[in-house]
Structure formats: C-alpha cells, structure tokens
Amino acid sequence: MDTSAFRAWVHEAARLIADNAENLTRLDAAIGDGDHGVNLRRGFQAADEMLDKAEAETPGAVLQTVGRALISKTGGASGPLYGTGFRQAGKALADVTEVDVAKLGSALEAAFNGIQQLGAAHEGDKTMLDALGPAVTAYQVAAEGGADIAGATRAAAEAAERGLAETVPMLARKGRASYLGERTIGHEDPGAASTVLLMRALATVTAGEAP
Amino acid sequence: MKKLINAPDDVLTDALVGFAAAYPDLTVNLEDRYISRGPTAGKVGLVSGGGSGHEPLHGGFVGFGMLDAACPGEVFTSPVPDQLLAATKAVDGGAGVLHIVKNYTGDVLNFQMAAELAGDDGLQVESVLVNDDVAVENSTYTAGRRGTGGTVFVEKIVGAAAERGADLAACAAVGREVNDRSRSFGVALSTNVIPATGKPGFELGDTEIEIGVGIHGEPGRSRGQMTTAREIAGVALEAIHADMPLSGDLLVMVNGLGGTPLIELYVVYAAVAEFLESRGATITRNLVGNYITSLEMAGCSITVMRMTPELTELWDAPVQTPALRWGR
Numbered sequence: 001m002d003t004s005a006f007r008a009w010v011h012e013a014a015r016l017i018a019d020n021a022e023n024l025t026r027l028d029a030a031i032g033d034g035d036h037g038v039n040l041r042r043g044f045q046a047a048d049e050m051l052d053k054a055e056a057e058t059p060g061a062v063l064q065t066v067g068r069a070l071i072s073k074t075g076g077a078s079g080p081l082y083g084t085g086f087r088q089a090g091k092a093l094a095d096v097t098e099v100d101v102a103k104l105g106s107a108l109e110a111a112f113n114g115i116q117q118l119g120a121a122h123e124g125d126k127t128m129l130d131a132l133g134p135a136v137t138a139y140q141v142a143a144e145g146g147a148d149i150a151g152a153t154r155a156a157a158e159a160a161e162r163g164l165a166e167t168v169p170m171l172a173r174k175g176r177a178s179y180l181g182e183r184t185i186g187h188e189d190p191g192a193a194s195t196v197l198l199m200r201a202l203a204t205v206t207a208g209e210a211p
Numbered sequence: 212m213k214k215l216i217n218a219p220d221d222v223l224t225d226a227l228v229g230f231a232a233a234y235p236d237l238t239v240n241l242e243d244r245y246i247s248r249g250p251t252a253g254k255v256g257l258v259s260g261g262g263s264g265h266e267p268l269h270g271g272f273v274g275f276g277m278l279d280a281a282c283p284g285e286v287f288t289s290p291v292p293d294q295l296l297a298a299t300k301a302v303d304g305g306a307g308v309l310h311i312v313k314n315y316t317g318d319v320l321n322f323q324m325a326a327e328l329a330g331d332d333g334l335q336v337e338s339v340l341v342n343d344d345v346a347v348e349n350s351t352y353t354a355g356r357r358g359t360g361g362t363v364f365v366e367k368i369v370g371a372a373a374e375r376g377a378d379l380a381a382c383a384a385v386g387r388e389v390n391d392r393s394r395s396f397g398v399a400l401s402t403n404v405i406p407a408t409g410k411p412g413f414e415l416g417d418t419e420i421e422i423g424v425g426i427h428g429e430p431g432r433s434r435g436q437m438t439t440a441r442e443i444a445g446v447a448l449e450a451i452h453a454d455m456p457l458s459g460d461l462l463v464m465v466n467g468l469g470g471t472p473l474i475e476l477y478v479v480y481a482a483v484a485e486f487l488e489s490r491g492a493t494i495t496r497n498l499v500g501n502y503i504t505s506l507e508m509a510g511c512s513i514t515v516m517r518m519t520p521e522l523t524e525l526w527d528a529p530v531q532t533p534a535l536r537w538g539r
Contacts, residue, residue: 027410033427034408035288071324075288080320118320169350174318178353179429 001099001149005205009052013044013201014044017142027190031177035076036190043074043082051114059099061088063107078191081128082198085158088114101143101152108136108156119174126170126177126184128191134163135199152204157196157203164192212409216243219406221298222287223263228470238274243297245291246270247280249304255373255382256280256302259311259366260283260295261318262287264405265426266504268362271534277312277370278532286506287412287427295325299334305380307335311365311386313358314342337379339386341365342512343393345454346423346431357425360466360514361393363502364526367535371528385525389516394455395427396447399424400437401470403505412506422446424497424514426468426505440475444482447513457487460518461497462526467511469504476500479511497528 001009017024017040024037047069056062067087072077076192092110093099099107112132116122123133141153165188172184175191216222223244227260230246231239238247259269260282269281279302284290299308308329319340326336348352369386378383383440399421402411412428415421420443423431432450449455467473467481480499487494491525495518503512516522529538 029408029410029412033287033429038407039285039288057495072291072293075284075291075317076319077289077320079291080316080324110302134365145485150351154418172250172354176427176429177356179347179425181349181353181430183430 001059001104001206002097003057003059003062006059006099009202009205010044010051010062010066011048012205013198014048016043016197016201017044017194024190024194027188027193030187031172031180032157032190033176035043036078036194039074039076039195040078040082043070043079046073055170058093058095058097060090060093061096063093064088066090077119080129080192081119084114084118085111099114101147101149105136105140105143105152108139111135121174124170125174126167126172126189127174127190128189128195130167130170130189131163131192131195131199133158135195150203150208153199153203153206157199160192160196164188164196167192212404212406214404214406216406218292219409222388224264226301226475227283228296240297240301243296244294245282245301246273247278247298247301248273248275249279250302251279252304252306252375253306255306255377256299256304256308256378257311257366257370257373257382258282258295258298258302258308259362260284260290260298260322261313261315262289262427264403264506265503267364267501267534272363272366272383272532274530274532275539276374276528276530276532277366277537279534281309286407289315289321292321292324292328295322296328299325299329299336302330303334307337309369309373309379309382309386310336310338311362311369312338312340313362314340314355316354317358335379337383339369339383339390340364341388341390343395344425345394345396345450346425348432359397359426359427360395360464360512361390361516363444363498364393364462364516365389367530368522368525370530371525374528385435389522391517392522393514394451395512395514396531397424397426397431397468397510398422398443398447398448399468399505399508399510401427403428403469403484403508405506420510423450424510426503428508440478441482444479444513445486448483448486450488451513451515453513453525455517457490460493460523462496462516462518463487463494464498465515466498466503466514468508469501469508470509471511472501475513479513483513495523
C-alpha cells in the first residue's frame with residue numbers, strides 16, 4: 001500500500017462512518033450516551049479534510065495526521081482512543097513509502113496496543129478492542145499463511161464482524177456503558193461497530209473496490 | 212422536540228454567543244471554545260470543562276474566586292484536547308495550571324492528552340479528579356464513581372485557595388481533600404432530550420423514578436415508583452450515609468437537575484435538614500438551586516461535604532461568577 005492507498009482508506013472510512021452514523025448513534029443510545037455516530041462523523045470528516053490540505057507524503061504521516069485530527073475534533077472517549085490508534089500505527093510505519101503485508105500487520109498491532117494502553121480495557125470488556133483484537137489476529141494468521149494485503153485485510157474485516165457479534169452477550173465494563181451493568185447484555189457495542197467499518201473500509205480499498 | 216434553539220447543530224455556538232453578550236467581563240473564545248478571565252500573574256490557573264448541558268457548570272463558575280477557564284464540549288460530549296490546551300495556555304499566570312476533571316472516560320482521556328501536550332510545551336499542569344457519586348456501587352467493573360455535585364465544591368474551594376496564593380501542589384491537595392469529603396446522590400423524575408438526537412436520553416415511565424441517576428441520565432441503583440420528597444431525600448441521604456457517616460459540620464447542596472422548580476427544591480431541602488438534624492449533624496453552609504443540571508431532566512441531587520474550619524473559611528471567601536457570587 002502506498003501513500004495514496006492510505007489516503008483512500010481514510011476517505012472510504014469517513015464515507016462509511018457518515019453513511020452509518022445514525023446506526024452507530026442508535027447503538028450508543030441503547031447502552032451509552034447516544035453520541036458515537038455524531039462524534040465519529042465529525043472526527044473523520046475533519047481527518048479527511050485535514051488530509052486534503054496536509055502534505056503527508058508517507059503512509060505513516062497520513063496515519064499520524066488522521067490520529068491528530070481525530071484527537072482534536074472527535075470529542076468523547078472515542079476521539080483519543082481512535083486517534084491514539086492511528087498515531088501509533090503511523091509511528092510503527094516510520095517513513096516507509098510502500099507498506100507490505102507484514103508492515104501493515106505490525107501497524108495494526110501497534111494501533112491495538114495503543115488503544116488498549118490508553119483505555120486500560122481488555123478484550124471481553126465490550127469495547128472496540130473486541131472487534132480490533134480478532135481483526136489483528138486474523139490478519140496476522142492470514143499473512144503468515146501467505147495471504148497478500150487484500151486477503152489479510154479481508155480476513156481482518158470478517159473477524160471484526162464476528163468480534164462485533166460476540167459483543168452482544170457481553171457485559172460492558174468500560175466507559176459510560178459500564179453503569180448500565182447487565183442492561184448492556186443483548187446489545188452490540190458501538191465502538192466495536194465503528195471498528196468494523198474501519199476494517200471494512202481497509203479491505204475495500206486494498207481489494208481495489210473503493211469508489 | 213420543543214426546545215428554544217435555532218438549529219440542533221448550533222446550540223453550543225449560539226449559547227456561547229449569548230453567554231458572551233450577557234457577561235462582557237469574561238472572555239469567550241468562540242474559535243477555540245473556551246470561557247476565561249485573566250490570566251492573573253503569579254496565581255495558579257484553574258481550568259475545568261466537560262460536556263455542555265449541565266449549565267451553569269462550568270462556564271457559570273468562571274470568575275474571581277473560582278475558575279479561570281471553562282471548556283464546554285458538545286452537549287454531553289467531552290471537550291477536545293485542543294480547546295483544553297488553548298484554555299490552559301490562556302490562563303497560565305506563571306504558577307502552573309490545575310485541571311479539574313469529572314470522572315468520565317471521555318473527560319479523563321481528553322484532559323490527559325491536553326496535559327501531555329501542555330507539558331510538551333513547558334507548562335506545569337496538575338489535575339484533580341472528581342468522583343463523588345455514591346450511586347455507583349461497583350467501581351471495579353465500571354468506569355468508577357462519576358463526578359457530579361462535588362465538582363461545584365471543588366471549583367469554589369480550590370478557587371479561593373488559588374486566589375489566596377496557594378501553589379499548584381497545594382491547590383491540587385485541597386481539591387483532592389474536598390473531593391474525598393464530598394458525596395452525592397441523584398434522583399430523576401423525568402428524562403432529558405439531547406438536541407442533536409431530538410429523542411429522550413432514556414425511557415422513564417409516568418410514575419417511575421430513577422434512583423441514583425447520573426448527570427447524563429446514566430442509570431442509578433434502581434427504578435422506583437414516584438413517592439414523597441421526604442422519602443426521596445431519605446433514600447439519597449441513607450445512600451450517602453452508608454458510604455460516609457453524616458455527622459459534624461456539613462456543607463449541603465440540594466441541586467435541581469434542570470426541570471424541577473425551585474419550590475420543590477425547598478421542599479427537598481426541608482426534608483434534608485430534618486433528616487440531618489435527627490442524625491445529630493449540623494448544616495453550617497448550604498446551596499439550594501440549579502448548579503449542575505442535566506438539560507431538562509426533572510429531579511434533584513444532594514451533595515454533602517464534611518466541613519473543617521479551613522474549608523469553611525475557603526467556602527466563605529469572596530466569589531464573583533455568573534452563577535455564584537458573595538462577599539465582594
């Protein structure tokens with residue numbers, strides 16, 4: 001993946017999030033505070049616009065610009081969390097100009113670790129990590145099995161979807177949803193749902209299917 | 212949705228423009244989204260912030276004897292690090308800046324990022340976390356106790372300490388002491404409507420009440436049936452008493468959540484006074500009114516702080532803000 005592919009990923013992610021903002025907000029209204037879709041749409045729109053203006057010339061610089069924009073504009077907990085994820089992924093890519101399948105895997109892992117550390121959450125707490133964790137693992141398994149970037153990101157997106165489905169019976173232990181306790185059981189986690197969109201956007205772009 | 216707004220997306224901006232017009236002595240930075248005064252050279256700067264919808268908190272508490280800056284986020288959404296950083300820089304009088312943070316995941320993360328960025332720029336920043344809501348029983352499996360009414364006490368008392376020249380460490384210490392000595396419990400009689408969604412934040416039946424509600428409508432300990440003010444005050448005070456024995460000199464706030472008339476808050480206050488007297492405690496200072504609200508939610512919260520002579524003196528110190536003023 002080159003710099004323009006990473007820009008395309010962010011653009012596609014912003015589009016998917018805008019299209020699904022209402023659904024994200026609806027999920028968040030059920031077990032959180034009902035602003036996830038609105039906030040993320042604002043954050044990714046800002047990231048997309050900032051990229052248009054920025055001179056980010058490497059994939060790493062693109063991701064770091066996005067991270068900074070998400071932190072600056074999103075609000076809520078998801079801004080710092082996703083922003084940190086993108087920044088850590090960008091740092092992991094350093095200044096490579098062409099990202100291969102292994103390098104993208106290490107960037108995804110860095111994103112996961114950054115989010116986990118900042119949010120002090122674990123898989124099973126009903127958070128975005130419950131989609132991102134399986135996605136990273138599936139990506140690495142596919143990559144080790146010889147898949148190319150398109151194949152590995154498709155595996156990651158599918159695993160994220162399964163991870164999202166598995167958040168339904170979970171009890172939320174982090175964020176504002178945690179105050180609902182058992183009432184969170186039976187709902188998809190909105191953070192895991194937005195992570196699915198990010199992974200889906202990545203798979204779409206690497207498959208060359210982005211509009 | 213019936214609200215006195217122009218457009219859901221413009222609520223915060225329009226409100227800040229109105230705030231600026233109403234309080235010309237304060238600075239309202241519309242671009243970076245903060246309300247400030249000063250800076251005051253040599254004084255510790257106090258910055259708080261959080262989602263909007265809790266007015267007068269926090270902007271109404273900017274002024275002499277209280278905050279130096281407040282950063283409003285979108286309704287019920289934490290502010291972003293950029294605005295917190297801008298406000299922090301704006302009020303730094305050379306003695307460092309104290310962040311007063313309510314314990315919500317979004318607020319905590321955004322303030323943490325802002326403090327790191329400020330540190331990178333060579334500023335001295337400390338923070339005090341407010342988590343006074345006893346309704347949250349299981350802190351291990353949740354994001355912990357929420358910051359509610361105790362925030363008003365922290366902002367007032369640390370504000371007085373800073374005005375008297377306390378250094379950054381001393382301001383942080385007195386803030387933590389106030390938080391440690393404060394407990395809150397809220398009860399909702401009706402829900403609230405976030406302008407951006409136009410829908411109720413949660414559902415509550417006509418005769419139901421949420422016992423232990425949070426200031427965004429987070430669920431409390433249980434759902435109950437509507438009952439008397441005396442009984443509701445008793446439930447709240449028993450919950451607080453179980454966590455922090457109510458005795459000695461107390462500062463008590465009966466706070467309206469936005470949709471309850473003042474006359475009902477006085478009815479609650481009478482019940483609170485009666486309850487505490489029967490337990491042998493003395494209310495030495497009080498506040499009755501709307502200080503930390505939840506949009507149009509009906510209901511109230513009760514916050515109690517165990518006083519000391521030093522804290523009483525700081526509470527009595529002059530304050531001049533849009534929402535709290537005396538002695539000056």
